[in-house]
Amino acid sequence: MDQVQFDGLSRRVALQRWFGAITGVALAGVAGTSAWAAETKLAKSAVQYVDAGKDEGKDCDDCAQFVPGKTARDNGTCKLVEGVINPHGHCIAFTPKPKK
Numbered sequence: 001m002d003q004v005q006f007d008g009l010s011r012r013v014a015l016q017r018w019f020g021a022i023t024g025v026a027l028a029g030v031a032g033t034s035a036w037a038a039e040t041k042l043a044k045s046a047v048q049y050v051d052a053g054k055d056e057g058k059d060c061d062d063c064a065q066f067v068p069g070k071t072a073r074d075n076g077t078c079k080l081v082e083g084v085i086n087p088h089g090h091c092i093a094f095t096p097k098p099k100k
């Protein structure tokens, strides 16, 4: 079976290269977005963060996004919110830790 030639390339090879190039650009875009998301956190004011939560069981140290400090009493950080986070703080992005 004869294959159509495009500048010395078969149509199949030309399509494979074109698809590979498009896929590479798409993946680079996704990777760039993920890196941006990992580096960009929300401002405390955007999520109404407070250093002392009012509802028991809904403090930052009860939240799946909280990254504890050295001890349970130390301030930590948050995967979503910028800056130092009080373990007894709270914000509207509170996400309960999964039950074990």
Ligand code: SF4
Pocket: 047, 049, 059, 060, 061, 063, 064, 065, 066, 067, 077, 078, 079, 080, 081, 085, 089, 090, 091, 092, 093, 094, 095
């Ligand atoms: S998402 Fe909000 S409640 Fe959860 S740890 Fe971060 S600041 Fe605290």
